[in-house]
Amino acid sequence: MEGVLAGIIVYLIILMAIGIWANKYTESEDQYFVGGRKVAILAAALSDKASDFSGWLMLGYPGQAFKAGLGAFWAAIGCLFGTLADYVFIGPRLRIYTGKFRAITVPDYLEARLRDNTKLIRILGAMIILVFMTVYVSAQYAAGGKALAQAFGVSVNQGIIITAVVVMIYVLMGGFFAVVWTDVVQAMFMLATLIIMPILAINAVGGFDRATAIMASCSPAHLDPFGGKTGFAAIVFAIGYASWIVGYLGQPHIVTRYMSVEDPRKLRRPGIFISGIWTILVLWGAFFSGFLGFALAKAGIVHVTDPERIIPAMAMALMPGWLAGFVIAGILAAIMSTADSQLLVASSAVARDLLHKVLGIELGESAMVNLGRIVVTTLTVLAVYLAISGSKIVYDVVATAWGGLAVGFGPILFLSLWWSRVTKEAGIVGMAYGLISEVILEAKIYGWAFNAKAPGIFGVIGAKLAGVPVFFVNFFITLGVIILVSLLTKPPEDAVRMHREIFRKVPVEVLEARTMSQAENAAAFARDAGLI
């Protein structure tokens, strides 16, 4: 127990040191929310992934692999291609546009891009963020509660409160810059944890062949790529897991990272390689931790009452205390690195989008930063309440929040970056539809996934698509709504012209020549100033 605690404390001290260091650089609103738009690509790419992969990666997803076996790998496929889709379709173009607009939040960008003078897009964006980010953060606290309960024998609710307090303290300390750099450390902790765990599991169970033999004897469906399903049911099964892919296009806490990067072209290279390779490694690690954890549990080597606790349970059973402490720290890293980014995005939705831009409340920059900090504290209390009183199944709660953000922001973000003709009316209707439909479908009719228990016609549809997340279908409906309304309305000519001009491509040689010229200019300046 003492060893575990020591590992976690060392980890927290590292984070605090980074927070104190970064705090020196956080003076203005721009610095607080997007790191002054000067974040190095390595930090931005790793921070992007640490913010993306949360308690879901360390608890929720291994729990699914534990329960469903090989079929759960479809979720990893969805997440991997979702990550790549963000770099191909969102990152560089969003960075170019937001640099031009001087936008520091997603609603900032959408309002400027769609020339919305009604403030409705900003209000809708802030509402989507507030509703679903609070739910998302509550899932992180639930995951933290489970990990701490497994490690220290405290109650899950006590663990939730401890996690919330730690996350809140260091978000308040540094804002975005601290979050970016702590995310980098956390990404490394997560990677190390998820490389170690499957190796340890294979070793403990007596080899990979023995693990699969145990599964074959007690649950053959665990070894089937489609969970033992065939025909149409197999397709629905695969889509149900892989559907995470569409959600990537609309997660504000992830896409904000692209807005902060110093040069959009670096998202192409090395950005996509850093994120892509890291993602492959952690998804394989998380999958095999849960998959092999099932064999360990069946062999009686590890005991878990909740499949989502399989990684902390394996760490406590198979590792010396201090090393288990680092694994628990790795889990906390995943939770904290997502929760902090989400709190920051939610805080900016209130402080900047609603109070500053919609209500026109003018505050000094340091007052705005302080206001953001008050919002973080308030949202933390709300999220803790949700985590304690709501479902503690991390996979399901994350899917609910992911879905709301995916439908609310994904279609309009994607279309606004790739289609010059999208209009503000379409944005308003699409975002309003996304917000309202997701709340009704998820809270009142289905829950996060289609099922046959829904009333009337919804039950008939639910039976056909059982297991497919509601957001997957609703994403494409919203996309269609935005396209239709855009075709029925007219965008401003200058917006169309700007869209066509801003993404023009030029021969690489021209850019290289310009870079050389800048270097020459710098050398000339240094010579003139007597520096060289």
Added chain:
Amino acid sequence: MGLSAEAWALLLVPTFLAIIVMLVYGFWDKITGKEYYVDDDVLGYDERMIGK
């Protein structure tokens, strides 16, 4: 025991496809010889573009 060929295909084929996507996108500027034009004006603040 081990995994079936279908199971290995599920694990490996998408992973290799993802690596190919990374390589193609990562070097798309080299492949096509063109890249987004990004200069100080594009990245800088421009009041006219806010669209108020």
